[in-house]
Amino acid sequence: MGKLFSGAEIVFKVLEHHKVEHIFGYPGGAVLPIYDELKNHKTIKHILARHEQGAGHAAEGYARSSGKPGVMLVTSGPGATNAVTALTDAYMDSVPIVCISGQVPTHLIGTDAFQECDTTGITRPCTKHNWLVKDVKDLARVINLAFEVATTGRPGPVLVDIPKDIQFKKTKFVLKSKNKKKLNGKVNDKVSINEVDQVINLMKKSSKPVFYTGGGVINSGPEASKLLRELVSLTGFPITSTLQGLGAYPGDDPLFLGMLGMHGTYEANNAMYNCDLMINIGARFDDRITGKVDEFSPKSKKIHVDIDPSSIGKNIKVDLAIVSDVESFLKTLNKRFKEKNKDFLNSNKSNISTWWKDIDKWRQKKSLNYKNSKEVIKPQYAVQRLYELSKDKDVYITTEVGQHQMWAAQHYKFNKPNRWMTSGGLGTMGYGLPAAVGVQVANPGKLVIDIAGEASVLMTMQEMSTAVQYKLPIKIFILNNQYMGMVRQWQELLHEKNYSESYTAALPNFVKLAEAYGCIGIQAKKPDELDEKIKEMINVNKPVIFDCLVDPMENCFPMIPSGKPHNQMLLGPEDEKEEVSDEGKTLV
Amino acid sequence: MGKSKSAYSEPGKLGKLENHIIVVWVDNEAGVLARVAGLFSGRGYNIESLAVAEVDKKKHISRITIVTSGTPQVIEQIKLQLRKLIPVHKVADFKSNDQKILFKELALIKIVSSKKNREKARKVCKKYNSIILDKSKNSFVIQVTALRRDIDKLIETLGPLGLVSASRTGAVAMTRGSEIFK
Numbered sequence: 001m002g003k004l005f006s007g008a009e010i011v012f013k014v015l016e017h018h019k020v021e022h023i024f025g026y027p028g029g030a031v032l033p034i035y036d037e038l039k040n041h042k043t044i045k046h047i048l049a050r051h052e053q054g055a056g057h058a059a060e061g062y063a064r065s066s067g068k069p070g071v072m073l074v075t076s077g078p079g080a081t082n083a084v085t086a087l088t089d090a091y092m093d094s095v096p097i098v099c100i101s102g103q104v105p106t107h108l109i110g111t112d113a114f115q116e117c118d119t120t121g122i123t124r125p126c127t128k129h130n131w132l133v134k135d136v137k138d139l140a141r142v143i144n145l146a147f148e149v150a151t152t153g154r155p156g157p158v159l160v161d162i163p164k165d166i167q168f169k170k171t172k173f174v175l176k177s178k179n180k181k182k183l184n185g186k187v188n189d190k191v192s193i194n195e196v197d198q199v200i201n202l203m204k205k206s207s208k209p210v211f212y213t214g215g216g217v218i219n220s221g222p223e224a225s226k227l228l229r230e231l232v233s234l235t236g237f238p239i240t241s242t243l244q245g246l247g248a249y250p251g252d253d254p255l256f257l258g259m260l261g262m263h264g265t266y267e268a269n270n271a272m273y274n275c276d277l278m279i280n281i282g283a284r285f286d287d288r289i290t291g292k293v294d295e296f297s298p299k300s301k302k303i304h305v306d307i308d309p310s311s312i313g314k315n316i317k318v319d320l321a322i323v324s325d326v327e328s329f330l331k332t333l334n335k336r337f338k339e340k341n342k343d344f345l346n347s348n349k350s351n352i353s354t355w356w357k358d359i360d361k362w363r364q365k366k367s368l369n370y371k372n373s374k375e376v377i378k379p380q381y382a383v384q385r386l387y388e389l390s391k392d393k394d395v396y397i398t399t400e401v402g403q404h405q406m407w408a409a410q411h412y413k414f415n416k417p418n419r420w421m422t423s424g425g426l427g428t429m430g431y432g433l434p435a436a437v438g439v440q441v442a443n444p445g446k447l448v449i450d451i452a453g454e455a456s457v458l459m460t461m462q463e464m465s466t467a468v469q470y471k472l473p474i475k476i477f478i479l480n481n482q483y484m485g486m487v488r489q490w491q492e493l494l495h496e497k498n499y500s501e502s503y504t505a506a507l508p509n510f511v512k513l514a515e516a517y518g519c520i521g522i523q524a525k526k527p528d529e530l531d532e533k534i535k536e537m538i539n540v541n542k543p544v545i546f547d548c549l550v551d552p553m554e555n556c557f558p559m560i561p562s563g564k565p566h567n568q569m570l571l572g573p574e575d576e577k578e579e580v581s582d583e584g585k586t587l588v
Numbered sequence: 589m590g591k592s593k594s595a596y597s598e599p600g601k602l603g604k605l606e607n608h609i610i611v612v613w614v615d616n617e618a619g620v621l622a623r624v625a626g627l628f629s630g631r632g633y634n635i636e637s638l639a640v641a642e643v644d645k646k647k648h649i650s651r652i653t654i655v656t657s658g659t660p661q662v663i664e665q666i667k668l669q670l671r672k673l674i675p676v677h678k679v680a681d682f683k684s685n686d687q688k689i690l691f692k693e694l695a696l697i698k699i700v701s702s703k704k705n706r707e708k709a710r711k712v713c714k715k716y717n718s719i720i721l722d723k724s725k726n727s728f729v730i731q732v733t734a735l736r737r738d739i740d741k742l743i744e745t746l747g748p749l750g751l752v753s754a755s756r757t758g759a760v761a762m763t764r765g766s767e768i769f770k
Contacts, residue, residue, distance in 0.1 A: 129674040310668035
């Protein structure tokens, strides 16, 4: 007769098996046995969030900056429903999260018991898979499988719902060594030489090629980024990246065209529109990228490499579909490419020289330019200064959602993968601060900055308390324009400047708020004091809330207005005026 | 700006709708039907009919047959999304006019009427493999198996002949010949 373990012990035994070092959570009635067991497992540190959504985003930041799955632990009912936003966020952005939730005892399920909710029902559409464990004998197998599902194929969140009586019940602990069942064939990373040869043929025939890379490169691991850099240097082709892919390729490299999409650069979007070969590696033709689908890149052959078969052909029809993990695809491609094409870079130079001339012409537009001011801090200037003053360090940037997020993506240059954590798919305001908490937990001693907006950051501000408790010196750099800036911008463009409810009156005094939390508050009002204050922020080894007062009416350009193709961008306020007067004419 | 008053693009041209039968082999576990049905409703796909039952007692495999319609792109998405679900083993897809496939629906129909009308009703049902399951003084319950549109027609015809209740299954499908779907 082997030793018997309680459900709560089994939870930790499986976590230990997966070498989990940190869990983010919040206790409550239905998870108390698991919390009680915490004291017996010294290798696992629990980070107490102030809200389950915060725990979830922290787990996301942890996962995205470390490449390991993030683990969260919440109670039943409100604990689980509060986690839903973070789970959905992780689902949209393919972040591996294992969420363990407590549930009311099995005999009370379905009786509307205290803090009961149908957790697996609620989280079914926002997880890759979820389980309600009704028999303690299944627990070890299920949690083990949960880790496997979360981390294989296209990563994503999973949830294991454990009723309280199951946490107490005892059973033998059996964990099959390395469960290699093929998950019904859901993991696929076999690339054939034939597929790779087709890619190479298309590359050789192309005179206007462009690489369009995304978060799949990051998710595939640091080796994928290295291989991508090698591929680009072998070909000399221009490369653009989605919001999630930033950092996979150096942001300051001359072959990099900047981010593409709704707020992407003029050169990136025009390259996408005019190219004759688009090589999509680990991106998903999101609607913020494609603009008007019917007019998306009309003249190009399209190659799409994605680990998720359902991403291919969902929005855009492609000519060559390859279902694969990015790293294994690039490994095969690069090897074959080098064997078959000696000195391709030089021999192909003249073939794509006109294309590069076109691109240089678009670059001349300098679409990220803005009119700087000596009186008031321009938000773009603030991000640029932050970049210049921190770039010599290994910096991790998180963001909230809105204008500041786009300015951060445009003006902060990333050179390494896993340094940029932002909510792209779901667009979750309030993501950045708790994400920064998770990033700092995973990367002690590194500089972690949340480039924030004042509206977003107030949604999860309570997590400053977490940062202070665990001495996590995160920097919250708020571009404070007193508006929900992106909402205000759309209202200006589309709703005749009716700024309905997008202005926040009665904002808190962020410096005093920082002090109330026990961290440092810094405020900058004028451009000439910005550098000095940013340096002060970077040099403090404590959490900081930096209130950077910026021009409240600045808009984020360039942009592709809704329903337009890539070649019809607005570059700045002047374009906007012309467009509006055109509309005026049609009204008359 | 253009006419669009939205942060989203306007819908593009719609492709032609096709009718398909999707067959899904799944682990027969709690919540699996909700996962499949939820995928359809969550992504805005149609379910015209649905039939589910366990077909392998040992391995606990259920076979779900879904009749749906969509553009070729949507049908492709349905299959790919279904294959991503963890309890799904395999997915087959047939066009509803595919001659290689047998489709059948079953209906139970209750007729309450005069002897004359009951006689008429029985005659009408004959060509649909009808079986009388229950009889009384002034009624009978009859089982028919046929294609969906035939049963539709039959029900229409039986209306004036005393049809008081009809219960129908969703369609089930099977390939002709010795082949099976791998």
